[in-house]
Amino acid sequence: MPHNTTDTGTPERIFIKGNEAIAHGALAAGCRCYFGYPITPQNDIPEMMSYALPDAGGEFVQAESEVASANMLLGAAAAGIRALTSSSSPGISLMQEAISYMAGSELPGVIVNMNRGGPGLGDIGPSQGDYFQSVKGGGHGDYKLLVLAPATCQECYDMMVQAFDLAFKYRNPVMVLGDAIVGQMKEPVTPWKPAAVPATEAADWRLEGAKGRKPRLLKSLFLEDGALAGQNRHLQAKYAAMQAEAKAESFLTEDAELIVVAYGSIGRIAKSAIRKLRAQGHKVGLVRPQTLFPFPGPLLRGLAEQGKRFLTIEHNCGQMVEDVRLSIRGIVDSAFYGHMPGEMPGSDDFLAPILDAMGGK
């Protein structure tokens, strides 16, 4: 069942929700364990995994809580297994302790957050209110997740494959940060088959019993003199090396006077607004970060050096704009338009803020 394929093995286009694309992408990437607890708007993911994963020879567990889901993810990761959990904002908050342990113990795993409105119980509609939590660590201690932000159902599929590869490449948890828009909308998706996961993946660190070798230990406790400082230095060097993975979509930036910076669904809606304004002759372009950590700061800085102005649009009260401003600091500032979580944005909502930013200094 993992994906619709013809007899010749050529993938067909399938018409599915972003959430389903997440599940299809995970299965294609060789995900073998799923752990999760129900929460709207991502329930299609566990629902599909509950039948598709056992068919693919894997294990599905409906956990007793998101606390347990994340710790099950930690356990499967320790065994070197490609494993996934998914949730939405309140559930992701509950996972933070385990995610911090995973980062500290250098365990790979994929966590999907279909961001909904907050704070608190908020609502079940889309929001980008979890940006800070996703890219700044989220739990305790100095750590980073790799964070990918899909804007289309196809990207939901593609980024799941990328997420697993990155998790094992860096031995680090990876978050795929969508929202209720990309999770719930339906689009044609072309599944594709990535290279099979090599049997040797994680062979040099995974736990499988100490046959013929010394026992292995995966931990985040470092009490000996200098040990924790050493581990933190090592982790920071790893996070710095991740900068090579930074990725963004650039749309009509070359001749643009104003660069709109927006990610995920909001980036896509901003693109529609930009198309409308281009038709009226306004020189505006878009940078849509596809990785939120690492942040495509150097790209933005290059554009700032060319004398362009900036407007950050988010579906929150101002979070990514801080990273945009850090990236272009000393050259220019970024204006900000925050669409309030709890209200569904349309491209027309962004026209006035963009025109404002174009008219401003």
Place this chain on the structure above:
Amino acid sequence: MQADERLALADDEQMAFEVPDVLVDRATHYCPGCHHGIAHRLVAEVLEEMGVVDDTICVASIGCSVFIYNYLAVDSVEAPHGRAPAVATGVKRGRTDKIVFTYQGDGDLASIGLAEVMHAANRGERITIVFVNNTVYGMTGGQMAPTTLIGQKTTTCPGGRCRDREGMPIRMAEIIAGLGGVAYSARASLDSVKNIRAAKKAVRKAFDVQQQGLGFGFVELLSGCPTNWRMDAVKANTRIREEMIPYFPLGVYKDVTEGEGVC
């Protein structure tokens, strides 16, 4: 002192038993009279006798025994406080062919980790839990645990645990036995040679049911924490006999080894 010096026998001594290879030959960080060392040893002997040392993954919990991986030469991972049964679930679902066990204290398992242990038990995860009940939070300095006895003084119930204020001590072996996925649940004690022998049988059973795929294996070990009980090791053993065992009766609360599996 070198290891071989320590092990060297005096003229009037003879070796009564062998030290399991899987038990690392080093001084532990445990206080004199602490029972964690005995519990470790029982696990080591059982794993060796079952011939599964090289197929075993240990999930360490948060408490005085967090360093169990320094003393047992098996692959190990460290779980957040209370979450060892969830971590073990993940390990086991990832590697169904391995022996997976957690080793948890009473604060870890019976307080912060109650949901995880109950649901792992109820699902019938093929894992083993070694539960060390010493009626206090040992590592953090002897605060009240869910298992602290009525009247027992700790640093957070200095006047003694009071039923009306803090509730009754929780009996885990009985609670676990009541859950569907459990193949074996027992309580044993480490206060005397006789009880330690019985405890080893219980530990063995708790691993056997996992290996046979019958369900969840649980063994509670009544243990001493002389440091936080503010008494010497001999008095601590007496306290286990006179105060703990009457409230936490020893015995097997569930054993399906004669019948079918549970799920």
